[in-house]
Amino acid sequence: MNRNIAHTLAVLSFAVLLAAFAPAAHAANCSVETVAGHWGFTLSGTAILPGAGPVLVAAVGEFEADEKGNGTGAEARSIGGGYAEETLSANWIVNPDCTGTLTVHIYESGQLVRTSIASIVFDRNSKEVRMVQKSLTLPDGTRLPVVITLEGAKQ
Numbered sequence: 001m002n003r004n005i006a007h008t009l010a011v012l013s014f015a016v017l018l019a020a021f022a023p024a025a026h027a028a029n030c031s032v033e034t035v036a037g038h039w040g041f042t043l044s045g046t047a048i049l050p051g052a053g054p055v056l057v058a059a060v061g062e063f064e065a066d067e068k069g070n071g072t073g074a075e076a077r078s079i080g081g082g083y084a085e086e087t088l089s090a091n092w093i094v095n096p097d098c099t100g101t102l103t104v105h106i107y108e109s110g111q112l113v114r115t116s117i118a119s120i121v122f123d124r125n126s127k128e129v130r131m132v133q134k135s136l137t138l139p140d141g142t143r144l145p146v147v148i149t150l151e152g153a154k155q
Contacts, residue, residue: 030098032069034126038155039063039073041129045148047079047136055080057148062155063088075106084108098122102131112139118150127154 043059061075073088090104102118118131133148 030094030096030100030122030126032065032092032094033067035092035094035122035129035154036065036067039065039129039152040155041075041150041152043075043077043148043150045133045146047148048145049080050142050144052080057146061088063090063152065090065092069093086113092120094120094122098126101134114138114144116148128152 040062041060043057043061045057046054047057049055057077057079059075059077061073061077063071063073065071069091071088071090071092073090075086075088077084077086085108087107087110088104089107090102092100092102094100098121100120100122102116102120104116104118105112106114106116115137117134119134120129120131122129129150129152131150131152133146133150136144136146136148138144
């Protein structure tokens with residue numbers, strides 16, 4: 001009898017262990033294919049501008065990502081109260097654990113105004129994204145310090 005109980009407990013323990021890992025395995029199943037689609041986003045934070053110091057940054061926009069990790073979009077943004085409508089060209093790397101890197105080239109009236117690189121993480125089965133900006137570089141190579149975050153949702 002004790003042997004049957006021990007065997008049953010061992011089987012139940014193994015089943016509980018498998019169940020505990022199942023959500024983690026399911027959640028970590030991202031790729032450029034799973035995140036492809038139409039996204040909406042908001043962005044906020046602070047940029048440190050030469051001569052002006054810290055200025056607030058905010059934007060709202062939309063983005064279309066393809067299954068090869070490329071995308072295009074548009075945003076309406078305010079930097080220190082200066083408003084502009086911009087277009088975006090981007091590519092991203094998406095890891096199976098739902099982390100990755102996004103590189104975005106931002107244009108005003110067809111002219112490159114800055115390049116942003118962000119660390120990203122996807123959740124809710126690749127339906128939401130969160131980002132923190134790693135770097136912001138102007139066309140002349142000047143790097144600006146920033147503390148900018150972004151949240152987005154797949155439409």
